[in-house]
Amino acid sequence: xxxxxxxxxxxxxxxxxxxxxxxxxxxxxxxxxxxxxxARDNLVRLAGALHAxxxxxxxxxxxxxxxxxxxxxxxxxxxxxxxxxxxxxxARAGSGPLHVVVCAEYDxxxxxxxxxxxxxxxxxxxxxxxxLALVADELGMTVTVLGTPAEEGGGGKVILxxxxxxxxxxxxxxxxxxxxxRLTATCLAVDHLRxxxxxxxxxxxxxxxxxxxxxxxxxxxxxxxxLLRQHLPAGDQVHGVVxxxxxxxxxxxxxxxxxxxxxxxxLDGLEALRPRVRHCFEAGSLATGAALxxxxxxxxxxxxxxxxxxxxxxxxxxxxxxxxYDADDAGMAPPTLSTDMANVSLVVPTIHPLIGVDAGGAxxxxxxxxxxxxxxxxxxxxxxxxxxxxxxxxxxxxxxxVRERLLAGTR
Numbered sequence: 001x002x003x004x005x006x007x008x009x010x011x012x013x014x015x016x017x018x019x020x021x022x023x024x025x026x027x028x029x030x031x032x033x034x035x036x037x038x039a040r041d042n043l044v045r046l047a048g049a050l051h052a053x054x055x056x057x058x059x060x061x062x063x064x065x066x067x068x069x070x071x072x073x074x075x076x077x078x079x080x081x082x083x084x085x086x087x088x089x090x091a092r093a094g095s096g097p098l099h100v101v102v103c104a105e106y107d108x109x110x111x112x113x114x115x116x117x118x119x120x121x122x123x124x125x126x127x128x129x130x131x132l133a134l135v136a137d138e139l140g141m142t143v144t145v146l147g148t149p150a151e152e153g154g155g156g157k158v159i160l161x162x163x164x165x166x167x168x169x170x171x172x173x174x175x176x177x178x179x180x181x182r183l184t185a186t187c188l189a190v191d192h193l194r195x196x197x198x199x200x201x202x203x204x205x206x207x208x209x210x211x212x213x214x215x216x217x218x219x220x221x222x223x224x225x226x227l228l229r230q231h232l233p234a235g236d237q238v239h240g241v242v243x244x245x246x247x248x249x250x251x252x253x254x255x256x257x258x259x260x261x262x263x264x265x266x267l268d269g270l271e272a273l274r275p276r277v278r279h280c281f282e283a284g285s286l287a288t289g290a291a292l293x294x295x296x297x298x299x300x301x302x303x304x305x306x307x308x309x310x311x312x313x314x315x316x317x318x319x320x321x322x323x324x325y326d327a328d329d330a331g332m333a334p335p336t337l338s339t340d341m342a343n344v345s346l347v348v349p350t351i352h353p354l355i356g357v358d359a360g361g362a363x364x365x366x367x368x369x370x371x372x373x374x375x376x377x378x379x380x381x382x383x384x385x386x387x388x389x390x391x392x393x394x395x396x397x398x399x400x401x402v403r404e405r406l407l408a409g410t411r
Contacts, residue, residue, distance in 0.1 A: 094136025117177030127386025211252025
């Protein structure tokens with residue numbers, strides 16, 4: 001498998017399209033809306049099929065195939081297995097100089113399935129791709145729907161970015177389900193770590209002195225981290241789970257393994273946080289004598305820098321579809337989360353708005369939120385997300401100053 005080479009037109013701003021009138025833009029949006037309306041039932045079925053068959057990071061073989069097939073059936077040229085990732089793909093239409101990438105996520109969470117709504121992210125990306133494919137050439141645009149695996153801790157977009165899958169892109173976008181509409185989130189930089197202690201098993205009653213307790217080492221680290229938290233800067237977070245800490249109560253645990261996340265509002269903050277947490281893990285090793293091994297489970301996720309101009313276009317289009325941003329207008333703090341889309345934002349002008357789903361008070365990563373990601377409210381979110389992204393890309397292609405800025409690669 002090979003990394004897709006962006007079409008020549010997508011990297012050359014020389015062949016700008018004829019001036020686009022307000023009427024022409026409206027006509028392009030009408031065609032985009034008609035495409036989404038025609039695909040509505042298929043998009044809803046796609047979201048439902050993904051939801052019913054959740055697959056974890058880098059194992060989304062059936063999910064990636066379903067999403068790629070929907071785009072291929074819609075006339076986009078699809079290349080699978082890009083960048084050496086079996087569950088990544090690129091679906092492209094158009095050959096204009098302005099290259100817009102729409103990102104599709106389709107991995108689920110262990111235990112709670114699509115409790116982050118990635119089934120809706122994927123379906124809305126398909127909807128936007130089908131809509132934009134109809135108008136791309138007349139707007140001087142190339143559109144790529146990029147299938148991006150393993151957002152939930154695997155860093156699929158970071159790998160794709162490093163391996164050139166975003167090369168030549170002038171803008172990138174996706175929408176993310178949330179309990180309410182928000183323009184953006186505070187995306188924290190994050191490390192994903194595997195922490196393992198190795199000690200020595202022994203009979204816990206007859207010969208405890210011959211054991212080295214790896215489980216105790218993990219407990220010492222957890223206590224140290226708990227005490228550290230009160231002294232961390234605002235916005236820094238540390239949390240984790242213990243996957244294993246012993247086999248039986250009468251055997252001194254010889255192995256203990258956990259997964260931890262370190263978060264900070266910026267990459268610089270994360271850099272400062274790392275050694276402080278590392279010392280907590282080392283404390284467990286020093287206190288018990290167990291050997292410590294800390295390994296990264298994925299590339300580091302960065303903080304996000306959303307593109308203000310694209311976000312303004314998104315807001316205007318989303319509000320025209322009936323979305324409201326009362327929380328943003330009231331000055332409420334954005335929610336905090338982490339995403340590998342943030343890494344893309346540091347290289348390509350990017351937006352990652354949150355689209356509201358009525359979850360009855362549930363929040364992401366809860367089983368009740370997974371249940372809310374199918375049904376009437378979820379269907380509306382995926383259709384609004386499809387249209388909102390398509391309309392935003394159309395406006396970006398038609399707006400002279402925005403188009404010129406994106407083509408020039410400036411913020």
